[in-house]
Amino acid sequence: MRGVTVSGQLGELCHGRGDGLRDFLQRGGNRWLALTVGVATLGSFAYGLGMGGARSLTMGWMVGVKLPLVIFLTLMVNAVLNGLLAGALGSGLGFRQTLRLLVLPFGLMGTILLGLAPVAWFIAWHAPAAAGDDYKIWHPAFLLMHTFCVALAGIWAHRQILPLARTLTVTPARGTLVFLAWLAGNLFVGAQLTWIFRPYFCSPGLPVQFLRDHPLEGNFYETVLHSIKALF
Numbered sequence: 001m002r003g004v005t006v007s008g009q010l011g012e013l014c015h016g017r018g019d020g021l022r023d024f025l026q027r028g029g030n031r032w033l034a035l036t037v038g039v040a041t042l043g044s045f046a047y048g049l050g051m052g053g054a055r056s057l058t059m060g061w062m063v064g065v066k067l068p069l070v071i072f073l074t075l076m077v078n079a080v081l082n083g084l085l086a087g088a089l090g091s092g093l094g095f096r097q098t099l100r101l102l103v104l105p106f107g108l109m110g111t112i113l114l115g116l117a118p119v120a121w122f123i124a125w126h127a128p129a130a131a132g133d134d135y136k137i138w139h140p141a142f143l144l145m146h147t148f149c150v151a152l153a154g155i156w157a158h159r160q161i162l163p164l165a166r167t168l169t170v171t172p173a174r175g176t177l178v179f180l181a182w183l184a185g186n187l188f189v190g191a192q193l194t195w196i197f198r199p200y201f202c203s204p205g206l207p208v209q210f211l212r213d214h215p216l217e218g219n220f221y222e223t224v225l226h227s228i229k230a231l232f
Contacts, residue, residue, distance in 0.1 A: 006035065013039075013108050014108065016164060024100060025168060039108075040109065042114060043112070045068055048065070048068070050122075051124070053127075059200075070197055073193055078189055085185070086178050089177055091170065105158045105161050105186075108161065112156060113150070135204055140226075143223070144231070196216065197211065
């Protein structure tokens with residue numbers, strides 16, 4: 001790894017292949033860990049700043065803090081479960097190797113969100129005032145758009161790392177099965193944690209606050225369904 005630049009590491013991460021990535025999965029390495037954690041934090045913070053900025057600058061800073069927190073809590077909650085799944089499905093992956101494989105998609109997801117952050121900032125800059133009637137109309141559109149962007153970033157990041165999982169497991173088919181199980185678990189846990197840590201740009205008429213008074217009430221999927229109905 002000596003002499004490898006950060007841009008070179010990012011290139012390997014974005015393409016989902018390279019000697020450095022393979023070496024990290026086999027032996028570990030603080031440099032790769034620092035890169036993935038760093039870009040996951042920076043990218044999700046930058047995107048969260050634009051997401052919350054549609055309501056106010058204060059909301060933007062709050063979401064900039066919350067979005068990286070949701071990402072790493074998702075990784076932590078699923079760490080043991082996904083390690084057990086890898087063993088139960090006969091992947092041949094050890095627990096540490098599983099954790100390294102799971103960290104990579106979150107780093108790549110942060111890279112994608114960093115690229116999408118200017119779009120989120122542009123929308124926030126041109127968003128209607130929170131006190132106006134137009135904000136009520138645009139609110140469900142904001143929710144659905146950001147849900148789509150974050151989900152797409154997560155799915156695409158996992159997709160890019162899938163070939164690595166296929167080469168490291170006992171058979172390529174077993175690697176695909178294990179990785180799909182990991183993706184499903186990450187999406188489910190991530191969606192619920194996202195709901196618990198709401199708001200992200202605040203529903204019309206509700207105050208700006210870091211967490212709702214009753215964060216466990218309701219669920220993520222119900223809100224998405226209501227937003228779709230509100231638009232159509």
